[in-house]
Amino acid sequence: MSETIKKFLYVNRKAPYGTIYAQESLEVVLIGAAFDQDVSLAFLDDGVFQLTKGQDTKEIGLKNFSATYRALGDYEVTKLYVEKESLEERGLTLDDLQNIEYEDEDDDYAEKSSIRLISRAEMAEVMADQDVVLSF
Amino acid sequence: MSETIKKFLYVNRKAPYGTIYAQESLEVVLIGAAFDQDVSLAFLDDGVFQLTKGQDTKEIGLKNFSATYRALGDYEVTKLYVEKESLEERGLTLDDLQNIEYEDEDDDYAEKSSIRLISRAEMAEVMADQDVVLSF
Amino acid sequence: MKFGIVVSEGPYQHQASDSAYNFVKAALAKGHEVSRVFFYHDGVNVGTRLSIPPQDDRQIQEQWTALGKEHDLDLVICIAAAQRRGLLDENEAKRQGKDADNIAEGFRISGLGQLIEMGIQADRTITFGD
Amino acid sequence: MKFGIVVSEGPYQHQASDSAYNFVKAALAKGHEVSRVFFYHDGVNVGTRLSIPPQDDRQIQEQWTALGKEHDLDLVICIAAAQRRGLLDENEAKRQGKDADNIAEGFRISGLGQLIEMGIQADRTITFGD
Amino acid sequence: MGTLHTVNKSPFQNQTLLSCLGHTHEGDAVLMIEDGVYGAVTGTAISEALSKMGSDVSLYVLGADLAARGIDAGRMAEGVISVDYEGFVDLSATHDRVQNWL
Amino acid sequence: MGTLHTVNKSPFQNQTLLSCLGHTHEGDAVLMIEDGVYGAVTGTAISEALSKMGSDVSLYVLGADLAARGIDAGRMAEGVISVDYEGFVDLSATHDRVQNWL
Numbered sequence: 132m133s134e135t136i137k138k139f140l141y142v143n144r145k146a147p148y149g150t151i152y153a154q155e156s157l158e159v160v161l162i163g164a165a166f167d168q169d170v171s172l173a174f175l176d177d178g179v180f181q182l183t184k185g186q187d188t189k190e191i192g193l194k195n196f197s198a199t200y201r202a203l204g205d206y207e208v209t210k211l212y213v214e215k216e217s218l219e220e221r222g223l224t225l226d227d228l229q230n231i232e233y234e235d236e237d238d239d240y241a242e243k244s245s246i247r248l249i250s251r252a253e254m255a256e257v258m259a260d261q262d263v264v265l266s267f
Numbered sequence: 268m269s270e271t272i273k274k275f276l277y278v279n280r281k282a283p284y285g286t287i288y289a290q291e292s293l294e295v296v297l298i299g300a301a302f303d304q305d306v307s308l309a310f311l312d313d314g315v316f317q318l319t320k321g322q323d324t325k326e327i328g329l330k331n332f333s334a335t336y337r338a339l340g341d342y343e344v345t346k347l348y349v350e351k352e353s354l355e356e357r358g359l360t361l362d363d364l365q366n367i368e369y370e371d372e373d374d375d376y377a378e379k380s381s382i383r384l385i386s387r388a389e390m391a392e393v394m395a396d397q398d399v400v401l402s403f
Numbered sequence: 404m405k406f407g408i409v410v411s412e413g414p415y416q417h418q419a420s421d422s423a424y425n426f427v428k429a430a431l432a433k434g435h436e437v438s439r440v441f442f443y444h445d446g447v448n449v450g451t452r453l454s455i456p457p458q459d460d461r462q463i464q465e466q467w468t469a470l471g472k473e474h475d476l477d478l479v480i481c482i483a484a485a486q487r488r489g490l491l492d493e494n495e496a497k498r499q500g501k502d503a504d505n506i507a508e509g510f511r512i513s514g515l516g517q518l519i520e521m522g523i524q525a526d527r528t529i530t531f532g533d
Numbered sequence: 534m535k536f537g538i539v540v541s542e543g544p545y546q547h548q549a550s551d552s553a554y555n556f557v558k559a560a561l562a563k564g565h566e567v568s569r570v571f572f573y574h575d576g577v578n579v580g581t582r583l584s585i586p587p588q589d590d591r592q593i594q595e596q597w598t599a600l601g602k603e604h605d606l607d608l609v610i611c612i613a614a615a616q617r618r619g620l621l622d623e624n625e626a627k628r629q630g631k632d633a634d635n636i637a638e639g640f641r642i643s644g645l646g647q648l649i650e651m652g653i654q655a656d657r658t659i660t661f662g663d
Numbered sequence: 664m665g666t667l668h669t670v671n672k673s674p675f676q677n678q679t680l681l682s683c684l685g686h687t688h689e690g691d692a693v694l695m696i697e698d699g700v701y702g703a704v705t706g707t708a709i710s711e712a713l714s715k716m717g718s719d720v721s722l723y724v725l726g727a728d729l730a731a732r733g734i735d736a737g738r739m740a741e742g743v744i745s746v747d748y749e750g751f752v753d754l755s756a757t758h759d760r761v762q763n764w765l
Numbered sequence: 766m767g768t769l770h771t772v773n774k775s776p777f778q779n780q781t782l783l784s785c786l787g788h789t790h791e792g793d794a795v796l797m798i799e800d801g802v803y804g805a806v807t808g809t810a811i812s813e814a815l816s817k818m819g820s821d822v823s824l825y826v827l828g829a830d831l832a833a834r835g836i837d838a839g840r841m842a843e844g845v846i847s848v849d850y851e852g853f854v855d856l857s858a859t860h861d862r863v864q865n866w867l
Contacts, residue, residue, distance in 0.1 A: 268457040271523050287444065295515055295519070304519070385448075399523075400528075401409070403411075
């Protein structure tokens with residue numbers, strides 16, 4: 132839709148369900164995927180809670196949108212940066228997060244993890260390497 | 268308007284202007300004054316910022332409602348509990364706050380301060396002594 | 404026991420109105436009375452009849468309207484907060500020269516005095532907000 | 534330079550829409566271009582024409598409408614966020630079977646693609662929210 | 664029977680839970696709801712400090728909000744009791760007042 | 766020329782300013798606006814920690830938001846520069862990108 136290719140970073144720092152930001156951020160990512168930009172997602176601070184597995188919203192009556200993260204690979208959104216320090220401070224490890232994978236078309240469609248565990252310092256580098264930073 | 272007299276505490280923990288809670292809390296206090304209940308206001312955490320003097324909102328375009336605190340005495344709202352530890356953590360002293368006074372009709376209408384500086388432990392006692400606690 | 408409920412945040416943006424709804428349902432199910440639900444701050448936006456959430460999501464306003472009808476709840480929207488935010492009933496719209504209104508069935512607009520009155524009459528006052 | 538602006542919170546409840554307004558005014562005064570203002574999340578509520586704030590307070594929607602008119606600003610309300618929260622234009626109201634609409638003059642409702650497009654076209658994208 | 668306090672903010676982002684625990688009395692109860700339920704988890708950067716502050720109050724967590732967020736009940740700090748919405752109603756009724764920390 | 770970061774939350778209530786300062790680079794600028802301006806004040810419970818973290822970035826504060834909150838310019842930490850909305854626009858234009866910490 133456009134000839135410019137920009138680096139877009141979606142920054143997720145808030146927990147899901149208490150507020151709508153996580154859910155409406157995902158809606159932007161899905162629509163944005165059609166624009167063929169260079170898209171990354173950052174999960175830090177309470178944003179890492181968005182990716183936990185086993186979310187079950189039946190009793191609170193809100194829509195469970197956590198499965199959508201697993202569909203991101205189908206939209207060619209394959210770079211989900213997760214901050215290690217944020218996980219550790221919250222007592223979480225990668226095992227507590229969903230498996231989010233994509234098929235690497237450059238590698239015989241091998242299934243690879245979209246989650247890239249990085250340090251806080253590396254997260255700062257990712258942030259500094261963007262054209263557009265959208266925060267939710 | 269009612270024969271029951273209850274102890275109402277309005278708890279203010281948020282800074283003014285960034286969000287509307289401080290302002291709309293005051294509107295409740297003013298309306299509530301007509302009901303002849305036993306009213307107290309608590310200012311703790313960032314709520315102590317509501318009472319600073321010299322607020323000037325011209326450049327941000329929001330309505331400056333800080334003068335309303337000084338009018339509370341006219342509505343017979345005379346108990347404004349301010350937490351000492353909250354002030355100290357924020358580098359504030361009583362001198363940074365507005366003078367908020369009332370006329371004590373039991374003491375020949377002497378002008379007295381409505382601000383009661385109390386410790387965190389005393390604030391906990393004030394909170395535990397209420398019938399209705401409204402938080403903003 | 405008589406509960407009074409305050410809802411301080413708008414629908415969907417915060418979970419507050421959902422938590423309040425679940426609490427009120429549970430209280431009624433246990434035989435308690437809910438004397439009033441008072442919508443304040445952005446909470447007034449719960450009462451718009453113009454919302455159209457996605458079909459696979461809950462319809463927050465309709466949930467309240469239905470619960471209110473079933474249990475004869477007094478769902479009160481604060482007039483001062485509502486005017487700031489553009490939530491009107493037919494009378495207010497006429498009085499203020501506005502060409503439309505948007506309040507949903509089962510809600511009524513009234514003054515802040517209703518909040519104080521609720522606090523006086525209820526055995527417990529509980530606020531859901533942010 | 535071309536600025537794109539996102540407003541993520543509703544009027545009065547948060548300062549975000551005021552800060553955005555002051556920023557946009559200053560950018561225009563300095564000769565910059567504001568390519569679009571995109572209202573998302575509760576920010577969509579800025580665009581209601583039904584608000585009636587106290588007379589001694591600012592009228593946030595009218596401020597935006599006037600600034601938009603003066604500078605031919607593209608004030609876009611996200612349709613998905615707006616539907617959840619009950620902000621509609623005449624077409625949407627008809628299409629969805631609603632008996633009223635509430636969008637103010639100078640605002641238009643469109644899709645999330647307009648946000649991405651703004652990010653692509655603007656030199657700087659700035660979000661005011663909570 | 665004391666006060667029921669509710670907290671709905673993540674303690675990693677916001678100091679509300681700390682402030683609440685700094686204002687409780689022996690015999691009070693603190694119920695964590697919405698994003699506040701993250702305060703009920705053990706083995707975090709702040710769980711030790713929280714457990715010391717909350718030693719003379721009863722700690723509860725709304726199970727529905729825990730489940731929504733995918734927190735396994737096995738990760739809850741010792742002594743924290745999970746309740747459903749009816750339990751929330753009971754706690755509100757059995758305490759003398761409810762103070763909501765927003 | 767690096768990133769302009771904005772922070773609009775009180776550092777006494779919310780950890781956003783700390784998180785922002787933990788993700789800056791030398792040469793970045795941090796502009797405190799709205800309730801974020803309380804982070805610009807010296808002599809508070811957190812001002813020392815903040816001054817250490819922000820040593821390699823330029824710190825700015827929106828004067829209009831300071832004035833609204835009644836903060837005397839004399840209480841600002843050393844090295845923090847007060848700007849008006851036009852200064853905010855300039856900072857946005859002169860940096861390569863803007864990241865808003867919400």
